Amino acid sequence: MQPRKRPNVSKERRENRNASAGATHFGPEFDAEGLALVAARFRALADPSRLRILSHLLTREMSVQQLVDATGLTQTATSRQLAVLRAERVVERRVDGRNAFYRVVDSTIADLCRVVCGSLQRRLTNDLRLVTRPGSRRVPS
Numbered sequence: 658m659q660p661r662k663r664p665n666v667s668k669e670r671r672e673n674r675n676a677s678a679g680a681t682h683f684g685p686e687f688d689a690e691g692l693a694l695v696a697a698r699f700r701a702l703a704d705p706s707r708l709r710i711l712s713h714l715l716t717r718e719m720s721v722q723q724l725v726d727a728t729g730l731t732q733t734a735t736s737r738q739l740a741v742l743r744a745e746r747v748v749e750r751r752v753d754g755r756n757a758f759y760r761v762v763d764s765t766i767a768d769l770c771r772v773v774c775g776s777l778q779r780r781l782t783n784d785l786r787l788v789t790r791p792g793s794r795r796v797p798s
Contacts, residue, residue: 701745718760
């Protein structure tokens with residue numbers, strides 16, 4: 658067996674590859690503090706109750722009471738989850754008399770939800786196809 662030959666990569670390409678080694682694949686290069694901010698944003702979205710609230714707020718501005726009625730969460734739980742989303746600047750609050758109204762202010766949230774939900778739906782559809790295929794013994798991962 659012959660040893661594997663190393664691909665012919667120019668010195669310039671190797672230098673460019675090494676220079677970009679610290680960059681993330683999903684955006685600009687972040688230092689540890691920047692990555693901590695990204696992680697905090699994902700944590701804010703990593704709760705089913707907050708996602709339920711966001712799914713309603715992505716359609717229109719709503720009061721806390723409207724969100725309570727729409728989600729089935731208690732007023733306390735709804736307010737607590739809204740505070741987390743507000744701290745991460747995902748939603749914004751507008752006070753009108755005794756009512757607080759919330760709306761999504763980060764337009765990328767809708768895009769992110771579509772990407773994640775679409776990916777999950779494709780995976781589940783594919784897994785279902787594998788399970789229901791006659792004679793299939795494969796277990797979806």
